[in-house]
Amino acid sequence: xxxxxxxxxxxxxxxxxxxxxxxxxxxxxxxxxxxxxxxxxxx
Amino acid sequence: xxxxxxxxxxxxxxxxxxxxxxxxxxxxxxxxxxxxxxxxxxxxxxxxxxxxxxxxxxxxxxxxxxxxxxxxxxxxxxxxxxxxxxxxxxxxxxxxxxxxxxxxxxxxxxxxxxxxxxxxxxxx
Numbered sequence: 001x002x003x004x005x006x007x008x009x010x011x012x013x014x015x016x017x018x019x020x021x022x023x024x025x026x027x028x029x030x031x032x033x034x035x036x037x038x039x040x041x042x043x
Numbered sequence: 044x045x046x047x048x049x050x051x052x053x054x055x056x057x058x059x060x061x062x063x064x065x066x067x068x069x070x071x072x073x074x075x076x077x078x079x080x081x082x083x084x085x086x087x088x089x090x091x092x093x094x095x096x097x098x099x100x101x102x103x104x105x106x107x108x109x110x111x112x113x114x115x116x117x118x119x120x121x122x123x124x125x126x127x128x129x130x131x132x133x134x135x136x137x138x139x140x141x142x143x144x145x146x147x148x149x150x151x152x153x154x155x156x157x158x159x160x161x162x163x164x165x166x167x
Contacts, residue, residue, distance in 0.1 A: 012147040013099055017148040
């Protein structure tokens with residue numbers, strides 16, 4: 001029963017924040033952790 | 044969350060932190076007044092979100108048994124998405140890959156979660 005149900009390009013997946021297209025999400029999170037960019041994620 | 048949670052080495056369940064942004068919540072926090080997003084719009088937004096996440100994760104990482112989205116206002120839970128895969132290997136693969144992907148202009152934070160039965164799941 002496995003078939004791809006994707007029918008349109010994603011609104012969310014692989015959309016980087018504006019201005020951060022040149023870095024990877026891992027680098028981005030490292031910068032957040034280092035306080036270089038604001039983090040609005042609460043854990 | 045300020046409580047101590049044991050993060051398992053192996054689990055079928057993946058926790059993605061703060062993935063879902065409820066448009067009603069954002070509208071409230073933006074101007075401090077009532078929401079301008081109707082319930083219908085919110086439901087549609089949520090349905091689209093759910094479908095996107097579910098389809099993408101199942102296509103890419105493997106069969107999903109259950110998926111839950113937290114929509115309450117608790118800071119540590121809001122927008123959290125729990126995806127229970129059929130196989131532990133798929134969950135592990137998903138965490139590694141998701142942590143290096145963007146989602147809606149944000150970096151994804153994913154980890155394995157000990158929750159396997161969502162009816163029993165609560166912060167103790």
